[in-house]
Amino acid sequence: MINWDEFEHIHVIKKLKLILSSWWNIDVIFTDERGHIRGFKDTAIVNPAVQAFLNKEANREGLSEEVGKAITEMQNSETRFALTKWSQAGFDMAVFPILIDGEFMGTVVGVGFIKDTAEANRIEEVKDRLASQGENRDTIDFAVSKIRFLDDNDRAHFIDLVDLVSREIVTLHLEITNREDRIRELNKELGSRYKYDNMIGKSQAMQSTYALLDKIKGADSTVLIQGENGTGKELIAKSIHYNSVRSSKPFVIQNCSAFNDNLLESELFGHAKGSFTGAHKDKKGLFEIADKGTFFLDEIGDTSPQMQVKLLRVLQEGTFTPVGALDARKVDVRVIAATNRNLREMVEKGTFREDLFYRLNVINLRVPPLRERKEDIPLLSEFFIDLACKRAGISKRILTKRALEKLYDYHWPGNVRELQNEMERIVVLSGEETKITADMLSPKIIEGGQKTKVQGTRVVGKLKDAIEELERDMIKEGLRRTGWNKSKLAKELGISRAGLIMKVEKYDLDKRRLRKS
């Protein structure tokens, strides 16, 4: 099913509509396969004559009927488009089919012009129609002053442009359905899980994580978790602990970058009374508290060389000495360490001890950034929205498809945490609205997706320049979208591969050059 509201937001379509309206005051309307107007907002209409007629329901029905006839005609004659008169209005419209897999899904209608400069006298008919609708003189004069007569050249350009709109819709629709199919496919995959303890995600990457977590359930080895900020390292560490034989014993967390060395040492290993000013009594270190349990050393990459030696000793011998104490203590602690830094690289550079690295890296778990598992975005965002709604005691909120697309297009430098924050923010902002639409998202997310897309349209100057600019933008965006698959893009654009290559050269859209810019 086509979602008509979507197309109003597509940049290329917006741009095409802008060209059609700024050159010829032509409006673009979408209809379904029976000719019924869809996704229509009368505020978007630019031509006052079109507006005056569309205001009346009887006229809209008349237009639908006319489009319906054009559809039948096109189905029978296999013509690419139909130029026909909107009889209630007296001016013309061009009807282009939206054909998906050979099936009529709807039409794109360009309306508000008279098809030939030789038919200038037809303007009188339009005046009569407006008058019989009860419009006053001024309105009539103003409205008809906006109607353009197309010469052969204009008509050819106009037809190409509306044709482009209809093809762009087909491309877009296919893209969306392919993506949906892919997501559905992924969900169906045998044995795929979408949840593991408190972790959500059904991407391949998360499936591998779950499989590894299952495998290490019985093990008692040290685990090193590596991943960017906000990818869920702590969540994984907890899951490891609560699925292990140590689950009934303490799970202790220490962030190794939070303190200076002295404080960290006293925090980890404890201190003896009187060992420094303020040490009024013996204090147990976290390693002792974690005895028989699990110790999660977060941000392990931030520890100093001195601290690294001490940690190595606990890992190797299970012993440590509290600050100011005389003898060593023994503990039985399983260590899970995490970092967002590249420890192997640090080892090479000499900033992280190699022996400690190998002690920690017995089992290695890499958590992929969210942008490498975008399939998880729908599930995660729904999960976080539901959570936030429950917490706020409000009814369920739903993301529109367009909003979800925006979430897909964004690169999520802050990973799952950033997505969670965004969803919480948006639930608060949604107020009474049960639908969460794209425009409610943070500007960085709305813009983030558009960066690769085209911006702005020239509305003065020569039509040829504007069309070339549009062509260049469409090819540039298409190349990015298809991963420089020229055959695929040429097919989409309805031109030959050789033709596309020529245009790529003409517009200087060479891959290497674009990458640089």
Ligand SMILES: Nc1ncnc2c1ncn2[C@@H]1O[C@H](COP(=O)(O)OP(=O)(O)OP(=O)(O)O)[C@@H](O)[C@H]1O
């Ligand atoms: N797969 C997931 N499913 C559900 N929630 C998740 C998932 N991954 C992360 N989160 C949530 O995102 C937030 C960040 O996760 P977490 O603190 O575990 O990340 P982290 O890798 O330790 O981050 P940092 O490096 O910044 O410490 C938490 O609120 C967590 O509950």
Ligand SMILES: [Mg+2]
């Ligand atoms: Mg963390």
